[in-house]
Amino acid sequence: MSRTKTAQTPPDRIVPLHFFDDGPLWRAFILYSMFVFDGVLDAEKLRSSLEQLTRREGWWKLGARLRQSRSETLEYHIPSSFSAERPSLAYSHIKHDMPAAEHPQAARIPRASKIPSVVGNPDDLPGLMRPEGGPLKLGDYINTDRPQLGLHIVSFTDTTLVTIHWPHTMCDAMGKKTILDAWTLVLEGREDEVQAPHGMEFDPFSKLGVNPPEPHKLVPQQLGMFGLLGFGVGLVPTVLRQQETRMVCVPRSFVERLRKDAIAQLAVADNASEPPFLSENDVLFAWWTKLAIAHLPQNSTRTVNLNNAFDMRKRLKPDIFPEGATYLSNGVSFINVLLKVKDIADKPVSYTASAIRKSINELGTREQVEAFQGLVRQGPGKLPPFFGDRNMHLLTYSNWTKADLFSLDFSAARRDAGDALRRTACKPRYIQNNHFGQTMPNAFPIIGKDNDGNYWLSGYMNKGHWARIEELLAKET
Structure with missing residues (x-):
């Protein structure tokens, strides 16, 4: 994605990262989380609902661009508006006209075992969770006009793989849950229940640890x-x-x-x-x-x-x-x-x-x-x-x-069922997380x-x- 903008484009709003987000540990990792659903989900519904979330008031971080300042600190550059040229969500979709079991990689997606077992190798499935040209390091965000949040969907005739990816500087696992919960509400038409995350316009941790009340015991x-x-x-x-x-x-x-x-x-x-x-x-x-x-x-x-x-x-x-x-x-x-x-x-x-x-x-x-x-x-x-x-x-x-994470319910996006089945839960049977970078x-x-x-x-x-x-x-x- 090019970083070029037209002369008429209003300047991006610049917001520094929170103190504890911009650290070497979080800079080192780009995270991919893949959710496997035994059902055919409507990729367009998933995309449009997540994109709608990224454009809501208070959710600007998802579509923000990551940059490094002259002092080498990280900051968010928030477009004044999103467009086809500068989207709020990085999106890709691949469709296979076959059952997952007939695909050489999808056939190796692990299933639960009856005894404690090593059931698979997450690195066997890169083509199913990472789109071509998908980010692998922090520079893939800093040096491009890529939104922070990405969505990659792979569809089979009986299975849907949904992967979201983002730099660890953006959020942790509980932050990921915040995104998934809000996404589900939008998908279900319950947008009025979506609240903006706390601390988007200020750093709640700005004073945390400045004057600890006691020394650490170790x-x-x-x-x-x-x-x-x-x-x-x-x-x-x-x-x-x-x-x-x-x-x-x-x-x-x-x-x-x-x-x-x-x-x-x-x-x-x-x-x-x-x-x-x-x-x-x-x-x-x-x-x-x-x-x-x-x-x-x-x-x-x-x-x-x-x-x-x-x-x-x-x-x-x-x-x-x-x-x-x-x-x-x-x-x-x-x-x-x-x-x-x-x-x-x-x-x-x-x-x-x-x-x-x-x-x-x-x-x-x-x-x-x-x-x-x-x-x-x-x-x-x-x-x-x-x-x-x-x-x-x-x-x-x-x-x-x-x-x-296994409680994620995408039944509102099912395509392979009538109204009765759409009212039953459609939750992931398998989840894996891969990190790239370090x-x-x-x-x-x-x-x-x-x-x-x-x-x-x-x-x-x-x-x-x-x-x-x-x-x-x-x-x-």
């Missing part, structure tokens, strides 16, 4: 400049090695049994009068951590840092976020759990799950969120602080379960819980590690 274990340098040097071999990604399905029954057993183990160990609380996500993370470090020497005292992305919106209500408000930006903090390899390997899942729950309780408070963001402000280049030691093994989790090894997004209660997760690891995980999963059954 400050004694924070890496200084030399520790960061050593940790970074140690990461080089991992980053340079070939990476592989896989999709994993963990059935509902397995997670329920895992949680029940972990709670029972803790109750006995602590001689508790009441069962302790562990969430399904606590035990899922703990169980997966055992598998994710299986390639390390199991008797090692090496530190493992479970770096958990944490949505801080709820903790900042009601003064920063009014009740019921949505936020179309990045509202992410991190909670860190520091353990030893041998303890994770030797002890039951309940041990790691309990450590995760304890860290959420202690580091997920309003005061600790402010303390963490204060460290971000103090750190070099807005990098989040690192805790542990220079030789630690870092695992990063990003849990999207609360975004409830590949982050040992980072695992938890896509969420599907409509049958199964969990889905994916991630990149060094070549060969996934084969070891598949061996261990085979022993789980």
Whole structure:
């Protein structure tokens, strides 16, 4: 897309990015989320309704152009009006006159398994989720006249794949939910229920972390400049090695049994009068951590840092976020759990799950969120602080379960059904997220819980590690 404009075009309105949106972590990633629907959806209805949303008052960010100022900060350039030459939505559509099962890539779209299993490779499906010439890096936005939000639809005679893509500087997973919820309302003809996201004309986080009420509890274990340098040097071999990604399905029954057993183990160990609380996500993370470090020497005292992305919106209500408000930006903090390899390997899942729950309780408070963001402000280049030691093994989790992405209902766009079927839900059976730009090894997004209660997760690891995980999963059954 060309950046040229006619002399008669009014100048774009310029708005700087919010402080925490313009950071190196978010600049590194371009995100693609693909939703697979077992039904024929009207691509034009999907396009027109999403485009209508991008043109609504208060939703300008979706159609804004991303630019870099002379001081190298990012800013939004908002067209005074949208047109065919300067659209508010990047859109593409491919139609195949065949069932999805007859298409060489679509036939490999994973399906749920009855036991915990590696069910596919998200990188096998690039032609289904990324349009030709689709953005791969931040420069693909800065150096073109591309809107921030893109929509790519691939239609089959029995299946529809709907992909949205955007730079991570625009929003996180909860921001994506904000878009999907509003899009659905427009699609259903309920435009009057759509409210503009909070904080579009101002930065709600402008003072967050400026004067934290208390120090962060992990400050004694924070890496200084030399520790960061050593940790970074140690990461080089991992980053340079070939990476592989896989999709994993963990059935509902397995997670329920895992949680029940972990709670029972803790109750006995602590001689508790009441069962302790562990969430399904606590035990899922703990169980997966055992598998994710299986390639390390199991008797090692090496530190493992479970770096958990944490949505801080709820903790900042009601003064920063009014009740019921949505936020179309990045509202992410991190909670860190520091353990030893041998303890994770030797002890039951309940041990790691309990450590995760304890860290959420202690580091997920309003005061600790402010303390963490204060460290971000103090750190070099807005990098989040690192805790542990220079030789630690870092695992990063990003849990999207609360975004409830599998509840997305596009029944209002169905073409392959009469009125009766259109009144029934049409929800995705499969969702995958691919990121382009910087590949982050040992980072695992938890896509969420599907409509049958199964969990889905994916991630990149060094070549060969996934084969070891598949061996261990085979022993789980």
